[in-house]
Amino acid sequence: MPIREDGTSLAERLIPLVPQALTNAAATFVDSLKISSTSEKVRRGRRVVIKRRHVYSEQLAELANLYFRMSSIPVRFWSKTKDWQRWEVKCFRKLNGDRFRAFNSGAKTVCIDKLPGQRLWDHMNRGTLTRRMLEAAAREYCRAHQLWSDEFAGGWSHGDASMANVMYNEKTGRARLIDFELIHENSLPTKSRQADDLLVFLLDLISVVPTRQWLPFALYFLNAYENAGVIAALENQLALPNGMAWIWWGVRTSFANPARVKRRLAKLRHVIANLAHHRAIAATRARKRRRASITCQEISPGMPSASSRTLAISEIAKAASPGIPRRLPTKR
Ligand SMILES: Nc1ncnc2c1ncn2[C@@H]1O[C@H](COP(=O)(O)OP(=O)(O)OP(=O)(O)O)[C@@H](O)[C@H]1O
Ligand SMILES: [Mg+2]
Numbered sequence: 001m002p003i004r005e006d007g008t009s010l011a012e013r014l015i016p017l018v019p020q021a022l023t024n025a026a027a028t029f030v031d032s033l034k035i036s037s038t039s040e041k042v043r044r045g046r047r048v049v050i051k052r053r054h055v056y057s058e059q060l061a062e063l064a065n066l067y068f069r070m071s072s073i074p075v076r077f078w079s080k081t082k083d084w085q086r087w088e089v090k091c092f093r094k095l096n097g098d099r100f101r102a103f104n105s106g107a108k109t110v111c112i113d114k115l116p117g118q119r120l121w122d123h124m125n126r127g128t129l130t131r132r133m134l135e136a137a138a139r140e141y142c143r144a145h146q147l148w149s150d151e152f153a154g155g156w157s158h159g160d161a162s163m164a165n166v167m168y169n170e171k172t173g174r175a176r177l178i179d180f181e182l183i184h185e186n187s188l189p190t191k192s193r194q195a196d197d198l199l200v201f202l203l204d205l206i207s208v209v210p211t212r213q214w215l216p217f218a219l220y221f222l223n224a225y226e227n228a229g230v231i232a233a234l235e236n237q238l239a240l241p242n243g244m245a246w247i248w249w250g251v252r253t254s255f256a257n258p259a260r261v262k263r264r265l266a267k268l269r270h271v272i273a274n275l276a277h278h279r280a281i282a283a284t285r286a287r288k289r290r291r292a293s294i295t296c297q298e299i300s301p302g303m304p305s306a307s308s309r310t311l312a313i314s315e316i317a318k319a320a321s322p323g324i325p326r327r328l329p330t331k332r
Pocket of ligand 2: 164165178179
């Protein structure tokens with residue numbers, strides 16, 4: 001995307017100028033591109049959600065994928081209905097199969113147990129979003145990201161991790177993920193895919209939550225997501241997009257003012273960098289503390305372990321010279 005001398009991008013200049021009617025039209029257009037619809041039913045006493053692909057879904061999915069490819073947006077729709085059914089059911093079972101069911105039902109339909117609770121997106125828009133909910137969502141993403149996926153030959157990622165796809169059950173305090181229609185481009189490294197999930201979730205917060213609350217909310221989420229490597233990858237993804245990707249960005253940010261989104265992303269980047277710095281310091285301190293407390297470890301008295309300080313000191317003492325270790329380093 002062309003950047004002006006004052007550092008503003010095309011999206012930043014255009015979106016505030018776009019009249020509300022046009023923004024609404026863009027939103028309606030994106031909605032009309034929906035390739036499936038959902039309805040609720042009761043089947044054999046279970047409340048279920050029926051998700052059905054539309055007649056032209058395969059063509060629409062291919063068109064959308066062409067746009068994603070041309071704009072370097074790292075997600076794809078499953079264009080073949082059968083592939084989508086398989087993935088939607090497989091992911092739902094992988095994440096929610098401990099209690100809930102999902103299966104193919106007919107040529108264009110999947111049938112999924114209705115999860116209890118409400119979407120975080122609805123809580124956010126009603127102003128009832130809480131720290132507990134954000135922490136539950138982060139824990140669920142963290143758990144899901146630890147699961148292996150054959151399709152990626154790596155850690156699993158969602159691909160459409162918006163707050164509309166996180167259900168929260170107030171009674172149990174548990175968040176669960178739904179909607180597996182998009183998938184990340186599988187050439188992307190695991191950490192980048194997972195960081196993209198965090199970004200998509202945070203973009204909802206950044207675009208909708210009022211000034212005083214968005215940052216504490218973002219931090220509740222990030223602090224409860226315990227994979228520091230993914231958060232480090234996220235730091236590099238907190239920027240406005242280039243080229244045609246800004247249309248998708250508009251969808252992701254509910255067409256919020258890009259200048260405001262950019263300011264908030266910069267703030268978040270700064271906070272994450274500090275967070276990483278503090279974590280690194282805390283980890284170094286913890287390592288030092290552990291070394292000093294070897295006497296508390298479960299070893300027999302007088303028998304220093306391979307990593308113990310006593311042994312390390314004695315090895316140094318026995319070395320031919322301070323620069324030459326007596327033992328070669330071995331892999332553990
Ligand atoms: N298993 C489920 N339990 C409860 N509600 C569900 C479930 N699956 C879908 N829904 C509801 O149906 C809506 C649409 O489903 P889903 O997100 O899977 O499809 P979608 O076509 O991607 O829709 P959207 O564009 O709204 O995200 C969800 O936002 C949610 O309100
Ligand atoms: Mg959805």
